[in-house]
Amino acid sequence: MKKFHIVGLLGFLLLGAGFFACSEDAPNEPTIFPTTPVKRNAFEQWLDKNYRNPYNIDFKYKLEDGETNLTYNLVPADSAKTAKLAIITKFLWFDAYAEVLGDEFLKRNSPRVIQAVGISGYSRNGETIGSAEGGYKVTLSKVNELTEETLRDYNVMTTYYFHTMHHEFTHILNQKKPYNTAFDQVTKEGYVSGNWFNISLRDANRAGFVSPYAMMNGGEDFAETLSFYVTYTPQQWQKILNTAGKNGAANIIQKLQLVKEYTSSQWGLDLDALRDVVLRRGSQVSTLDLEHFN
Numbered sequence: 001m002k003k004f005h006i007v008g009l010l011g012f013l014l015l016g017a018g019f020f021a022c023s024e025d026a027p028n029e030p031t032i033f034p035t036t037p038v039k040r041n042a043f044e045q046w047l048d049k050n051y052r053n054p055y056n057i058d059f060k061y062k063l064e065d066g067e068t069n070l071t072y073n074l075v076p077a078d079s080a081k082t083a084k085l086a087i088i089t090k091f092l093w094f095d096a097y098a099e100v101l102g103d104e105f106l107k108r109n110s111p112r113v114i115q116a117v118g119i120s121g122y123s124r125n126g127e128t129i130g131s132a133e134g135g136y137k138v139t140l141s142k143v144n145e146l147t148e149e150t151l152r153d154y155n156v157m158t159t160y161y162f163h164t165m166h167h168e169f170t171h172i173l174n175q176k177k178p179y180n181t182a183f184d185q186v187t188k189e190g191y192v193s194g195n196w197f198n199i200s201l202r203d204a205n206r207a208g209f210v211s212p213y214a215m216m217n218g219g220e221d222f223a224e225t226l227s228f229y230v231t232y233t234p235q236q237w238q239k240i241l242n243t244a245g246k247n248g249a250a251n252i253i254q255k256l257q258l259v260k261e262y263t264s265s266q267w268g269l270d271l272d273a274l275r276d277v278v279l280r281r282g283s284q285v286s287t288l289d290l291e292h293f294n
Contacts, residue, residue, distance in 0.1 A: 046293035184218035208251025
């Protein structure tokens with residue numbers, strides 16, 4: 001009995017101490033954490049609704065040292081032009097994949113950060129319009145060159161933006177599920193690393209590549225082949241094959257087949273179905289309302 005009373009007393013004291021400790025909810029010293037809600041403008045609220053909430057993506061447009069490559073001399077993206085690009089990116093990249101594969105695919109595989117930058121990065125190896133890092137972040141550059149005239153030109157939009165979106169997303173998919181290295185063997189003698197910028201488009205095509213940059217290495221070749229195919233019209237794609245000649249075209253077609261096998265077997269993605277959706281949506285970009293956040 002005595003033991004019971006002691007244990008009970010200790011329990012009562014501890015319980016009382018617990019109530020006392022819990023009653024001190026407010027700290028006596030100033031907190032280091034923000035206590036007021038973050039104020040977001042209309043564009044940032046739209047980003048929450050269309051990127052952060054459905055896909056857990058942080059779409060950044062204010063230049064942050066921690067999210068940019070300090071090797072380059074970069075400038076911030078114009079906020080109004082970034083807003084337009086964000087609308088286009090969702091329509092032509094995220095909504096296109098969602099239409100073919102569903103939202104869950106994007107929720108699992110989207111980058112966690114999209115960084116918009118005002119201008120491209122330049123080095124002795126040429127111009128860097130975009131990049132993908134570790135399946136985590138995609139950088140889209142050249143935002144400040146988005147003009148009303150540019151918006152009306154599908155070919156320029158493809159070169160600056162559409163192609164880059166799909167190219168960089170291909171890198172993310174490859175980082176999650178590597179492609180068959182048989183792809184690299186098709187034109188293995190043609191990879192020239194950093195010397196790609198000295199090669200003309202015609203010579204690259206005839207060597208079996210869709211672009212000079214594809215000659216950088218196998219990974220870039222894979223991403224270039226996929227992104228050119230899904231953003232180019234059948235007429236534009238055929239022009240590449242015609243320029244490539246018999247042998248070059250055969251190599252490009254062989255690599256495209258390996259790309260299609262990869263997207264189908266690893267991701268359940270019919271690349272031709274995605275291409276149809278991307279081209280249809282690409283033809284509709286000029287009709288988008290880029291002035292209002294719906």
